[in-house]
Amino acid sequence: MEMGSANNEKISIFLRGWWFMKDLPKKILAKVVEIARQTKTIGQDDPRRVIHSLKVGLVLTLVSLFYYFQPLYKSFGVSAMWAVMTVVVVFEFSVGATIGKGFNRGLATLLAGVLGVGAHHLASMTGKVGEPILIGLFVFLQAVVSTFIRFFPKVKARYDYGLMIFILTFCLVSISGFRTDDILELAQKRLSTIFIGASTCVIVSIFVCPVWSGEDLHNLVADHIEKLGNFLEGFGSEYFEESGEAEKRDGKSFLVGYKSVLNSKNTEENLANLARWEPGHGKFMYLHPWKQYLKIGTLARQCACRIEALNSYLNSQIKAPDEVRQKVQETCKTMSTESGQALKELSLAIRTMTRAADSPNTHIINAKTAARNLISLLKSDSWADINLLLVVPVAAVASLLADIVICVEDIDESVTELARLTKFKSQNLNFSNCKMASDEGKNKQLEMNGCPDQVIISINLTAPATDHQEKQSQSQESVQDTRQNVKV
């Protein structure tokens, strides 16, 4: 009986092996197809990846010429491999990362080289017995200190790689000195080959189809705000009109776009760190206020968090009955749509670096007016005969929307600040008004607040308001007014 089962087992193992072998070609083929499909997707998603790969190949081949050409090889010798190494290690996807790494590598090598030579000289004065002990002590001490410094958050963000290279070079130079006599030549060769490698990388990354981290950050933040706008623009109709049709909703990408905003902090911070290495390019000056993008990003994430809470009501099974919904439908839809449109306009303003003609944004004013209407509506007596339980989901949605309106306003303020810092172009704005106001001796204030925002107020201070101006000034006041009440 037992032998029989052992035999069966053997047969079953054999069979399984046979099936595995039989399926193998199919499996391999499927894997190959899958990889090919993935390759295509990765290339199509961002064609700059293909270009970057070609650039790396190009620079490596260029730098390896040092080995092939006798005159070049004569002057550097085996040290030429440091140039190859530098290219592999320094050449990153974006210009900022490449410059950052190149700078770190160059500076760290220089500093560590000088210190290493110094340590070697100091140690060599103590004689053949003391030398290795003293060098060992130096190596130990600088490794401990440098490694600890790498834990400082600010250092980690910008100079982590530099410190690693510092430790490396210091060890190499000071230890090599124990065996080589021409330690200065070693240090100088290492430095010059690294300089050649790094500068080749930087030049190619800047002048051949450059990928700018700053531009990526700029577009990413604009994208995120647009995604939030898309959700809000569509939310009203989704919630109030086509309730219960969850299947239809699956295909709508605008309802899930906001999710990518939620976890974007790290990417944004990383891009901002890299962008700071980049020289001025295109629309961006050197020292463009990248930090302001991070602020906008933080506010966008706060808004996305509210939207996440809102989204759960979209998928909730229990909905308020039509009679309840109809009462608030109009105001809530206005709040949502206008907020969405405001965000989309802000996104466009960032993307094109153009300041919108109306500031503060009319969509935000509309959204706030809707929020105020909601308050009046809730105050009215028409609710007395309605079961409170049925009102709660709608009330929660309305409350969240009101919260989102505040978020949108914060984002608007933050984008206005960005516009001020980076001097966005103004759209349809008559700058003679600016001049007029400045004539009244308010230059300082205008400078502080950015002219275009203040034009209307300044005009109101200095001249009798026309109808149009009065209307705008009223809406300005109402903005201040609603700011407190909007939080229903």
Added chain:
Amino acid sequence: MEMGSANNEKISIFLRGWWFMKDLPKKILAKVVEIARQTKTIGQDDPRRVIHSLKVGLVLTLVSLFYYFQPLYKSFGVSAMWAVMTVVVVFEFSVGATIGKGFNRGLATLLAGVLGVGAHHLASMTGKVGEPILIGLFVFLQAVVSTFIRFFPKVKARYDYGLMIFILTFCLVSISGFRTDDILELAQKRLSTIFIGASTCVIVSIFVCPVWSGEDLHNLVADHIEKLGNFLEGFGSEYFEESGEAEKRDGKSFLVGYKSVLNSKNTEENLANLARWEPGHGKFMYLHPWKQYLKIGTLARQCACRIEALNSYLNSQIKAPDEVRQKVQETCKTMSTESGQALKELSLAIRTMTRAADSPNTHIINAKTAARNLISLLKSDSWADINLLLVVPVAAVASLLADIVICVEDIDESVTELARLTKFKSQNLNFSNCKMASDEGKNKQLEMNGCPDQVIISINLTAPATDHQEKQSQSQESVQDTRQNVKV
């Protein structure tokens, strides 16, 4: 006049320069004090950082012995510096990162070395003219392909460093071959020194005060859930009792702890990636289900998002009047506190890897009962005479809390799954019940669902229920019941 102003300017520049010089020592002192303070904080926050720095110093000093001792230097020569380089580059803070980098470096060097030698031989057959051209072509092609492969998300997460080393080694070996005849010796020396450096790092990182990424992930997830629990436990009293006292709230850390959960995705994924390299240690086996921690983390972030929305009501100026609040105060406080306690229990369960005696968690059952009470309360007529506007904020808070109860339940399920996967110890559980149920031929089901959860139901199926059991089974049903209704 103009000369006078130029003179004035010179004096002002001189004065400014003087002030700057006068303030310099003070500024430098302030900076030094600031750095010292920061150093102390970084060291105290995580003393493992100090230990890590010492470990790096130790290993570097150890490896540099290759240079000092004649017998060791004889066998490796200048190649010994590869060992030093390997240590600097491979030795990371955690065991997982060190093993991952060491493995990547070792394997990539081996593969690229073999391919590089192959490429060199192939090229050398074409003669002195064709050789550099063919090698250049090989270098270009492999650099392009390898660089592109680095963009694959799965490769980037685990083998990015390996691919970099692959490009590096391939270039070095194939290009060096053009100048050196004993290319095999070069490859072999590079490989053996890298092996020595990497294995020293791995051994020291495992056996001298190890820092495990897996353990960090485990603690991080438990911490996050505890932070959410702390907020919820405190929220009820904060919102309903001490409203308007925003100043008092500033000192309460439990109200802001949840914010660190919101942006934790990247850290968690990073730790999980590193943890997969680690061998079994302490409470964790090799191939511990780290992915399950990521699932719990995702749910925790969803919950934190709801809490963020809830938090905005805490700081809102407009609050419902006492009469409205008193009506829902009790149920809302129960929902919040019980959810908080449930989360804190789950956090403790993860931390100690012990399964709680009551499953499903009685706190969750209480929270759900409260949610059901809230529904009855809202259905009642006692609201007819209250202005709806005043109810909305409270209704929104109640609705968010109900949403959070669902989140907490999801987290509970996810932790239960983790307990099943990692076989948490059971607390106060009589396993003879398990045996009894399994005697009834339900082994399969029990295996699938994890025994302790099913004990109660199984008993109800096989024996007349006692009072206690009946009560528990009822609450089980009510869990199913509320699952649909809890979303008010």
